Amino acid sequence: MMNHKKDKTEEILNSLQQTKRAEPKPFLYTRVQAAIAAKNKEEQSIFSKLALLLQRPVFAFSLILLVLLVNAFCFFQSNLSSKYDTAIQPSTKVQEFAINVNSLYDLDNPDQ
Amino acid sequence: MIPETQAAGDLNFASVVQEYEEMVYNIVLGIVQQEEEAEDLLQEVFVTVYEEWESFEGASERKTWIYKVAVNMALDALRKAKAAKRGGLLKRVFGVADNETPKSFNHPGVALDQKENASLLFDALGKLPEKQRVAFLLQQLEGQRVKEIGDILETSESAAESLLKRARENLRKILGKQN
Numbered sequence: 001m002m003n004h005k006k007d008k009t010e011e012i013l014n015s016l017q018q019t020k021r022a023e024p025k026p027f028l029y030t031r032v033q034a035a036i037a038a039k040n041k042e043e044q045s046i047f048s049k050l051a052l053l054l055q056r057p058v059f060a061f062s063l064i065l066l067v068l069l070v071n072a073f074c075f076f077q078s079n080l081s082s083k084y085d086t087a088i089q090p091s092t093k094v095q096e097f098a099i100n101v102n103s104l105y106d107l108d109n110p111d112q
Numbered sequence: 113m114i115p116e117t118q119a120a121g122d123l124n125f126a127s128v129v130q131e132y133e134e135m136v137y138n139i140v141l142g143i144v145q146q147e148e149e150a151e152d153l154l155q156e157v158f159v160t161v162y163e164e165w166e167s168f169e170g171a172s173e174r175k176t177w178i179y180k181v182a183v184n185m186a187l188d189a190l191r192k193a194k195a196a197k198r199g200g201l202l203k204r205v206f207g208v209a210d211n212e213t214p215k216s217f218n219h220p221g222v223a224l225d226q227k228e229n230a231s232l233l234f235d236a237l238g239k240l241p242e243k244q245r246v247a248f249l250l251q252q253l254e255g256q257r258v259k260e261i262g263d264i265l266e267t268s269e270s271a272a273e274s275l276l277k278r279a280r281e282n283l284r285k286i287l288g289k290q291n
Contacts, residue, residue: 015229016252020221
């Protein structure tokens with residue numbers, strides 16, 4: 001019984017030894033060619049779509065508008081910061097930080 | 113026979129396909145155990161071979177390289193199918209019916225008197241770890257030698273030999289439980 005089981009297992013294990021090679025469907029090369037062509041076309045269509053998008057006037061005008069807006073924003077930002085700089089007089093800074101005090105003794109009474 | 117150093121632009125790709133199609137189809141079919149899927153994969157393998165032809169560095173034989181591409185793509189497909197099956201299990205848990213039932217695989221090249229045994233063997237092969245399964249199939253279906261199996265699986269000859277030994281031991285255990 002045990003030997004029979006072992007023999008059966010060995011028979012199953014060796015059952016692929018006489019196997020012939022299976023044949024794929026014919027015209028594989030034609031199918032491969034078609035797949036390669038389809039893949040190339042797909043890649044080309046992605047780039048051509050991008051190029052078409054970039055060529056569209058709406059896209060070009062939007063880009064110009066964006067550049068102008070960024071420029072305007074930068075210009076107004078720099079104007080604001082320069083106004084802020086001129087608003088603060090040096091004398092106020094001197095008073096605020098008590099730069100005009102010469103010694104430690106003057107700290108209690110900086111006006112004198 | 114195609115020269116090892118020929119570039120993709122110069123070569124007659126039709127002859128490459130013709131020379132290796134049966135080899136690729138058989139190993140892929142052995143791994144995925146589904147004829148339709150093997151046909152699709154066969155096509156994908158040759159598209160990849162065409163695209164990667166010039167990246168082949170010549171460290172191994174061209175045939176070994178094509179085997180590697182085929183084995184890796186077949187294993188990837190198998191992993192994806194397993195992941196999809198896990199998704200199917202979730203569907204069943206949540207009550208969505210899945211009509212697919214796993215069928216036993218009949219290799220078209222197996223002799224008539226061995227069909228039943230081969231089907232049992234393919235079922236058992238499905239339970240083996242990937243490398244053991246591929247090593248066993250390369251030896252039994254393709255008649256590859258241990259050194260070539262090592263090259264395809266990117267392991268040493270001794271490691272390939274050990275893979276084959278473990279594959280046989282595990283198959284004996286699995287089949288012993290079934291009989």
